[in-house]
Amino acid sequence: MNEYIIKTEGLGFTYSDGESDSLVREEIPALSDINLSVKRGEYLAVLGHNGSGKSTLAKLLNLILVPTVGKIYIDGVDVTAEDFDEDGVFDVRRKVGMVFQNPDNQLVATVVEEDVAFGPENLGLPREEIRRRVNSSLSMVGMQDYMRHAPHKLSGGQKQRVAIAGIIAMRPEVIIFDESTAMLDPMGRAEVISIMERLNREEGITVINITHYMEEAARAERVVVINDGRLTLDGIPREVFSEVELLHKIGLEAPQGTELVHRLRLAGINIEGSSLTEQECAEALINYLSGNRK
Amino acid sequence: MISDITLGQFFPGYSTLHKLDPRTKLILSVAFIVAVFFANSPVSFLGLLIGVLVLVKLSRISFSVVFKGIKPIIIILIFTALINVFLTDGAGEPLVDFWIIEIYTEGIVRAVFMALRVIILIIGTSILLTYTTSPIALTDGIESLLSPLKKIGVPVHTFAMMMSIALRFIPTLVEETEKIMNAQKSRGADFTSGGLIKRARALIPILIPLFVSSFKRAEELATAMECRCYRGDKNRTKLVKLEYKSRDYIWFCAVALFVTAIILLATLPYSIGYSGRLLEIIFYKI
Known part of the structure; x- marks a missing residue:
């Protein structure tokens, strides 16, 4: 067992002409010199604004894209090695599952249970095992009552839960959520986040949540900020979000509470304590106000 | 509708x-x-x-x-x-x-x-x-x-997969068509009056966005399928067997x-x- 499930060394990627997501046809690297190590069972958030390269990173970790420079180790195996073959890719994709942004575009089948079965079917598992995994994955995301439903009749959050079940059914060690909450309503988002956290806590699955919602990132154990294809900040949320100035400079904001306290401090009001969550922010304000009164 | x-x-x-x-x-x-x-x-x-x-x-x-x-x-x-x-x-x-x-x-x-x-x-x-x-x-x-035809190199599985994906996406595309139509209607597009030719022309602003988004969908779906270890019918089993x-x-x-x-x-x-x-x-x- 390798301590780091994912490890990258000097990882870089440049879209060749015609493949670029941006309209500018210059060869600007989407990612460069990324050194990132993810521990087994970690809950990591990757932050960055649009075009920062965070989705490219996800696609590299899943070998949808092949890095132009650098190394990636998945579970200790160098997947960027010359002799790494198709079976190896298959193995990596089994270990590293990925949930995408648009739930509609990742559901393959016309019936929920058949969609969840798609991954295990590709793994060539026996039918009884597929059945078991479909049932357990669907109940893990609370969709067991929708087994025979048509996906297009579900809500966005429900579809995304089915998509997650489809990944869980492959029993991956890592699940990368590539902006999986971006297209959902607040309720759907909350559902997906709670599933994500439960999978991490109860099943020990390593979760990488790629997002641009600060509140989501603040819930993770560790936050990585990517800006212009470079790893800019890396640490526990408390540390990362204390760099409010730096976050502003790269077009991101801290969570609302942190932001509020930061601005109050700038205005000369000396509030003490951290304010990562709304709760902490409220407490810091109360402390300050009651301290003033004395 | x-x-x-x-x-x-x-x-x-x-x-x-x-x-x-x-x-x-x-x-x-x-x-x-x-x-x-x-x-x-x-x-x-x-x-x-x-x-x-x-x-x-x-x-x-x-x-x-x-x-x-x-x-x-x-x-x-x-x-x-x-x-x-x-x-x-x-x-x-x-x-x-x-x-x-x-x-x-x-x-x-x-x-x-x-x-x-x-x-x-x-x-x-x-x-x-x-x-x-x-x-x-x-x-x-x-x-x-048709699976016996696989032996002579007919991609039966691929065709079946294409058919089932097409079936899966019909409701999604219908929904999308409705959305685009509503968006165009709200900007004053008229789909219900005029002769046959005028009506056919009115469909162009619906079809083009629909085509563009379908291609995007297709690419995303292909990526998602690859991520779920899809590689054709190589060593593939089935949940429901006939x-x-x-x-x-x-x-x-x-x-x-x-x-x-x-x-x-x-x-x-x-x-x-x-x-x-x-x-x-x-x-x-x-």
Whole structure:
């Protein structure tokens, strides 16, 4: 067992002409010199604004894209090695599952249970095992009552839960959520986040949540900020979000509470304590106000 | 509105026909079509009619639904019937001989048989296949039946996968079409007035965004499928496996008997006991 499930060394990627997501046809690297190590069972958030390269990173970790420079180790195996073959890719994709942004575009089948079965079917598992995994994955995301439903009749959050079940059914060690909450309503988002956290806590699955919602990132154990294809900040949320100035400079904001306290401090009001969550922010304000009164 | 469209008009249910294996139904449909083309005498057509009525009854689909299914082709039916009536030459005296119109008994008989043949064909196959088989089951059935072709390099699995993905995305695309239409309507686009050409032109601003987004969807779906370890049918298993049950074998026997009976009925009236005639008819049909 390798301590780091994912490890990258000097990882870089440049879209060749015609493949670029941006309209500018210059060869600007989407990612460069990324050194990132993810521990087994970690809950990591990757932050960055649009075009920062965070989705490219996800696609590299899943070998949808092949890095132009650098190394990636998945579970200790160098997947960027010359002799790494198709079976190896298959193995990596089994270990590293990925949930995408648009739930509609990742559901393959016309019936929920058949969609969840798609991954295990590709793994060539026996039918009884597929059945078991479909049932357990669907109940893990609370969709067991929708087994025979048509996906297009579900809500966005429900579809995304089915998509997650489809990944869980492959029993991956890592699940990368590539902006999986971006297209959902607040309720759907909350559902997906709670599933994500439960999978991490109860099943020990390593979760990488790629997002641009600060509140989501603040819930993770560790936050990585990517800006212009470079790893800019890396640490526990408390540390990362204390760099409010730096976050502003790269077009991101801290969570609302942190932001509020930061601005109050700038205005000369000396509030003490951290304010990562709304709760902490409220407490810091109360402390300050009651301290003033004395 | 448009989202009410059901493709292939599948009516979910639990009748004997619904429970049959899709492969059985596909094979039986082919047998049925053969029988329909053999039928050429009043007795054989009567047999076919009874057979079709039994099928409809067993499917527990109401007759009115079934007849609605024929409505769209009524004009074609009438047209072909008229052509048959007017253009068939007969041996005896014409029934009607007026100006350039000559109608013979043979013409009328042929027109009636032709119409009956088409109606029976459509009702029979739609009851057996489209009405009682879900599109996805049909796809599975076709894949399974055609799988021997894999040996000679026909990408059967790929075709089946394409078909099932197409089926999966029909409602999604219909939904999207509605969204785009509403977006265009809110900017003053008019889809309901003007002549045919104007209306067709009004569809262009809907089709272009629809095409663009479909390509994007296709790419995302392909990526998502790859992420889920899809690599064609290489070493792939299935959650639901098609299996013939005793029900299927009973149906095979029943339909085999039925088809034989129809072929016999169709050939008997020519000359009983003259089996050479049967061969002659078979060759004639081919």
